[in-house]
Amino acid sequence: MAVPRTRPSAYPAILSYGFRPFFLLGSLQAATAILLWLPLYYGKLETFSTFLPVDWHVHELLFGYLPAVVTGFLLTAIPNWTGRLPVQDFRLLVLVLLWVAGRVAVFLSAETGWLLGAAIDCSFLLAVVAAAATEIVAGRNWRNLKVLLPVATLFAANVMFHAEAHYQGVSDMSRRLGLGAVVVLVMIIGGRIVPSFTRNWLVREKPGRLSASFGRFDIGTIALSAVGLTAWSFFPDTITTGVLLIAAAAFNAVRLARWAGDRTLSDPLVLILHVAFAFVPLGLLLAGLAALAPANIPVVAGIHAFAVGAIACMTLAVMTRATLGHTGRELKASAGTCAVFVAILIAAVLRVAAAIAPAEAILLHMSAAFWIAAFAGYALLFGGLLMRPRLRARAVSPS
Structure with a gap:
């Protein structure tokens, strides 16, 4: 675990390294999703999502919490692998806002339409794969490109999840x-x-x-x-x-x-x-x-x-x-x-x-x-x- 290197910045400390916003937001989202899950499960609470309650539960942990933590880990590990400075400040803020937008889009997809909700939600993992691949390639750290294969598969699974839930009624x-x-x-x-x-x-x-x-x-x-x-x-x-x-x-x-x-x-x-x-x-x-x-x-x-x-x-x-x-x-x-x-x-x-x-x-x-x-x-x-x-x-x- 190398000593982190960052460039001087006027942005808050939470945007200086990938693990900071994504670990915090991921942990809060994981706790909140389960806090809401049992009332949803027993019909005491409803979302504005096109997903059935069980699908919303699965999705927000598998494609909400987990991508946040995976992103935090990757954006922190990649500078150690490549020797490059981390993704931080405005670039990191964009990824954070994409993740937050995905959570809102999924929760309100019944109002916005499933396709728009899916596009906003799936764009996060696509952006993460692109950002991580860019850093790994720029650092000529070819051997770690294979780590992105499961992440790309997770992105594909998220796309399938939205389509499957819409056309078949359940994932x-x-x-x-x-x-x-x-x-x-x-x-x-x-x-x-x-x-x-x-x-x-x-x-x-x-x-x-x-x-x-x-x-x-x-x-x-x-x-x-x-x-x-x-x-x-x-x-x-x-x-x-x-x-x-x-x-x-x-x-x-x-x-x-x-x-x-x-x-x-x-x-x-x-x-x-x-x-x-x-x-x-x-x-x-x-x-x-x-x-x-x-x-x-x-x-x-x-x-x-x-x-x-x-x-x-x-x-x-x-x-x-x-x-x-x-x-x-x-x-x-x-x-x-x-x-x-x-x-x-x-x-x-x-x-x-x-x-x-x-x-x-x-x-x-x-x-x-x-x-x-x-x-x-x-x-x-x-x-x-x-x-x-x-x-x-x-x-x-x-x-």
């Missing part, structure tokens, strides 16, 4: 494609940062067995997983899909075990990365079992293991670490940070349990409450840091 294939794209992104980015941060911490604090380095096993596992998730997107009920997903679950479990996570129990900032990634093989396993035996394992169990487990836990872990490091604070989890991690983990476990036992409505309600607590807690703990200039007196830890 189906597009939500699996979008979710699968983000899971692959977690495998790629997580496969870099989890073993890297773990290795750096172990070398400094606990010499001994280290994380395995990225290699052919990782490449093969990601490729197998991507094939399985693609099959799941388009053919979710076939035996072949089930077998591919279960095989991918086994390989990802082995991959995680190679990263020495059992040696990181004393550092919550490192440990949470391993726990979050553990939901990847769990989600693959549940999705595979649902394809083979849908009467025994509901499809939504795997979906929420991915969404609330792997993705929400990993994004909060990365958001916390990046916020601390890039604002000049010590990479150390406070009691409040630990509470945020515990809350999102409980939310994930309860949501998977609620999917398996849908008659127990209390599980769903408790999961929603812990989710809101986690994301609202992040906004409260770190919102001030995101809006204030970086501390210059303290160097950023290399881990």
Whole structure:
């Protein structure tokens, strides 16, 4: 995590680096979307959207919250990859306004028309891919162009989502494609940062067995997983899909075990990365079992293991670490940070349990409450840091 470099600016500090506005807005949107979801689910509240309540719920997390966090991460990581200055000030403001416009357009699409709402909403991810590709190409950092493939797939899935919801009345294939794209992104980015941060911490604090380095096993596992998730997107009920997903679950479990996570129990900032990634093989396993035996394992169990487990836990872990490091604070989890991690983990476990036992409505309600607590807690703990200039007196830890 290199020391961030920015050009002098008259803009507020929150527009000096991509992680600042997008992590804050993303966390607030994630908390608000679930706060509204249960009243929508029970018919106590209505949106002005052309989407059905369940589609609005799925869309605003998969294509609202997640693109915000992914954008914040990419715009912060790319300068480290390329050595270029970050996207900031007016260019960053344009992206932020596009994201906000997308949220408003989706919520009011019944008033503006579905096509205009879709065009405004989808323009954000298209702009992000263009901005990220421009920076990577300008920095001649060709090897990291592949990171944009899942992001471009997420954009395509968003376009499909709007069309599918309009012409068929409910989204189906597009939500699996979008979710699968983000899971692959977690495998790629997580496969870099989890073993890297773990290795750096172990070398400094606990010499001994280290994380395995990225290699052919990782490449093969990601490729197998991507094939399985693609099959799941388009053919979710076939035996072949089930077998591919279960095989991918086994390989990802082995991959995680190679990263020495059992040696990181004393550092919550490192440990949470391993726990979050553990939901990847769990989600693959549940999705595979649902394809083979849908009467025994509901499809939504795997979906929420991915969404609330792997993705929400990993994004909060990365958001916390990046916020601390890039604002000049010590990479150390406070009691409040630990509470945020515990809350999102409980939310994930309860949501998977609620999917398996849908008659127990209390599980769903408790999961929603812990989710809101986690994301609202992040906004409260770190919102001030995101809006204030970086501390210059303290160097950023290399881990």
